[in-house]
Amino acid sequence: MIRNLFRWSKDEIAMEIRSLYLDGEELNYTSVEKNHPALLRAACRYFGSWKDAVEFAGLDYSKIRKYKTWTKAKIIERIQELHRQEVDLSWRNISTKVDPALAAAAVRANRFGSWRAALEAAGLNYDEIRRYREWDESLVIDEVRELAEAGEPLNSRDVQEHTPPLFHAARRRFENWDSALEAAGLDADRIRKRPRSRETSASCR
Numbered sequence: 001m002i003r004n005l006f007r008w009s010k011d012e013i014a015m016e017i018r019s020l021y022l023d024g025e026e027l028n029y030t031s032v033e034k035n036h037p038a039l040l041r042a043a044c045r046y047f048g049s050w051k052d053a054v055e056f057a058g059l060d061y062s063k064i065r066k067y068k069t070w071t072k073a074k075i076i077e078r079i080q081e082l083h084r085q086e087v088d089l090s091w092r093n094i095s096t097k098v099d100p101a102l103a104a105a106a107v108r109a110n111r112f113g114s115w116r117a118a119l120e121a122a123g124l125n126y127d128e129i130r131r132y133r134e135w136d137e138s139l140v141i142d143e144v145r146e147l148a149e150a151g152e153p154l155n156s157r158d159v160q161e162h163t164p165p166l167f168h169a170a171r172r173r174f175e176n177w178d179s180a181l182e183a184a185g186l187d188a189d190r191i192r193k194r195p196r197s198r199e200t201s202a203s204c205r
Helices: 010-022 029-035 037-047 050-056 061-065 072-084 091-098 100-106 115-121 126-132 137-149 156-162 164-174 177-183 188-193 198-203
Strands: none
Touching: 010 037, 010 050, 010 100, 029 037, 037 050, 050 061, 072 100, 072 115, 091 100, 091 115, 100 115, 115 126, 137 164, 137 177, 156 164, 156 177, 164 177, 177 188
């Protein structure tokens, strides 16, 4: 966006910085000096430094300074990092709360083109990820009770192996699996002391 230096305002500068951030642009000083010199000059004029302008826009300058171009490899690495942290990777959560820059970069035509394609490139199941956001406390409790009534093993190891969406949703909603069991009216200590796998159950006579 080309503007006359004297038509900028602090709010307009902040809006432009946030817009570039959401578009996945590099916002370290060197990159902005090269790609958006008018914005940089205005920022220095109104704020005294690029750092102060970035922070006025609500961004963490220490992270901006280290910011690198979003390559496909970096997008995949970041998605896998968030997955290991058990972050809700639904599009809405990532694009509005967790990492808008990642979301914007992933769906660009010269990267993956869609959030689904990015998740699948990271080795994740898109349909499973999409369902994560639908889990609330009531749904977790209902699912746990349904498994209990069906005689399914409910120790954390079996559930994590055979019903991972439920296990991770329970940890997000109740902090840990035992708390989810207790919320469903089950005895977590008793279940934990009687670990039974599907294979073991099937072989018993």
